[in-house]
Amino acid sequence: MPHPPPLGDSAGQPGRSNRVLGRRGCHLPILPQQDGPAAPLPASPGDAKLQRAKEALRLAGHPGDPQSLEAVGLMLDKLAKENQDIRLMQAELRVILILPFLSLAPQAQKEELETLLRKSEENARLTEALQRETASLQAAQTELRLLREKLQGLGEAGLQRHRRVCPAGGAGTGPQGQVPAHYEGLAAALSTFFGSNGTFAHDRLSFVDFLDEVEDALEELAELLGVSKEDVDNFEEMALTQLEAAPWGR
Structure with a gap:
């Protein structure tokens, strides 16, 4: 069996051959070696990350x-x-x-979706309306609480002022046990409507109109003093009794 020729060029001179013997005896070409560094491969987008x-x-x-x-x-x-x-x-x-x-959905499914969408929009509107009503109710409750506190403070202040003006158990107490300190001034202002014997002596004003004016004056005085409606009524009865103008004193 003849031996294969040694590796070399076609002329038999020593050197590198452009073919090598493969595993099955086939000659494979050898790529020529380039001088200098190999060219870099193009970088992929994921290489940077x-x-x-x-x-x-x-x-x-x-x-x-x-x-x-x-x-x-x-x-x-x-x-x-x-x-x-x-x-x-x-x-x-x-x-x-x-x-x-x-x-491409069936008509029934489309209608169901539209119904659900309308219900969702309606629920959103109802939720907004409920939030507005809740805010209004809270504001009204706050205002009512402030008014109650204010009225309570005014009532306490009026009661204290009434106790200072009408001391209980003082000298000259009337039927209710209290005599207003302003009674003398009021009696002096009303003295022109009565004669020396205490009878009504005004010739241009009816007795009913006179009582109405007295009642209005007493109510204004009570509001100025900050007393309650019940105290106003008691004061009117006491004043009219002192002036002998009450129905049971005539």
């Missing part, structure tokens, strides 16, 4: 370095934002894919 992630992990190897922690945090935030963008794109894609099928 991978490189940044490797850099962040390398920096994270120093736990005490604040810059490494900040770099890792920024990388995690960026990845989270990218994941959120991907989820939003997926949701939009689902909507785009579902819309054509909705147009």
Whole structure:
């Protein structure tokens, strides 16, 4: 069996051959070797992210370095934002894919969806109206509470003023046990309507009109003093009794 010729050129001179013997005896071509460094492969879009992630992990190897922690945090935030963008794109894609099928849905399903949509809008309007009514009711309750507190304060102040004006058990007490301090001035103002013997002596005003004016004057005086309606009635009876003008004193 003849031996294969030694590796060399076609002329038998020593050197590299442009073919090599394969595993099954076939000669395979050898690519010519280029001078200089090999050309770099084109970078893919994911290589930059991978490189940044490797850099962040390398920096994270120093736990005490604040810059490494900040770099890792920024990388995690960026990845989270990218994941959120991907989820939003997926949701939009689902909507785009579902819309054509909705147009092909049966009429009954369309009507049901429209009914649900109207009910949802009506519920939203009712909720807003209920919120407005609740706010109005709360405002009214607050105003009512303030008015009650104000009336209670006025009542207490009027009672204290009435006790100062009408001391109980004082000298010259009347039928109710109290004599207003302003009675003398009121009696002096009304003395022109009566004669020396205490009879009604006014010739241009009826007795009923006179009593109405006296009652109005007493009510104004009571409002000025801040006393209650019951105290006003008691004061009127006492004053008319003192003037002998009450029905039971005639």
